[in-house]
Amino acid sequence: VPTYTPTTPTVMLCQKLADYVRTAWAPSAPDAVDWDFFKRWSNDHDALAAERLDGRQVLFFPTRYGWEPIDRASNGYTHEVTALVVERYADGAGDPPREWTAERVDFVHTRIVAGLRFLQTAPAPWNADLVSRPGAAEVLDVSKLTGSGRLFYATVELEFLERVV
């Protein structure tokens, strides 16, 4: 597949958010940060490494965007982005201990919620026209954690306002 560079502001934002979190977090493989429109992992333990869910995966999905004139020369784009943090508990039998889960819940808050709040701190250096809007986070999906997959699975609904000329 030839390399393609997206130009839709919301998709470009997802790329930048992934880069930003990757730089701040500095994950070591198999942990990773990426963006995509969807992601499919295999439940098969014998699956290829690329298809297996190994380590902690952070993904940014463009969900929705809106736009309105912000002045006579530029538009305000409202970007809705879903951040997913997912990791399989593979350390032992039984349910994951509270500490294991709490550490991941804190990761979501530190790296996604607080880390991407370009509002009460200065905007990100790469775009002075981008600010965070109010958002909401699902702490975790308990059914996925206690189910057979034993997944820590948390989504954060992020919203950004960006001035686009």
Add this chain to the structure above:
Amino acid sequence: MLVIGAEGELSVNGGTWGSPIWGENTLVREVRLPSPWDFAEFTDRSTPVKRYKKSLIDVPAQVIMRADPTSVPYGAWIAAALNRNTIFDLLILNTKRTVRGGRGIRGNFLVSLSDEAQVLADGVYTTFDLRPTDDTANNVIQIATVSLADGTLGFTSFTY
């Protein structure tokens, strides 16, 4: 033709009154340009109907602008609002100045900053209130129109 606000034009004259050089300010979000006359009664006993004549016209224009601390034109508006004597020669039209039939006002205005709401989690917009001024009567306020015939911008003074 449907004209929307974003297609209006607010320009500041960077030249002289006679040879204007219009520079559009695109930070503008909203403009209000009322020009109401005061009506003066002139009634006598020939009829019981109250009759009026126009006496004075007011042009209290209002401009709401996106606050952009990096913008030079925005800085000029703030400076004008804080200065007691700065006058802007403004062209305010309900279309761009090349659109035939466009209409508005051209004149010398004083600038006052009347509101700036710093709302949590929303953009900052500055409201400027404008009032006509100038010692030279003909330069105070003129009616600006873009000719339907040839699309040229023309100005006419009020006559009395």
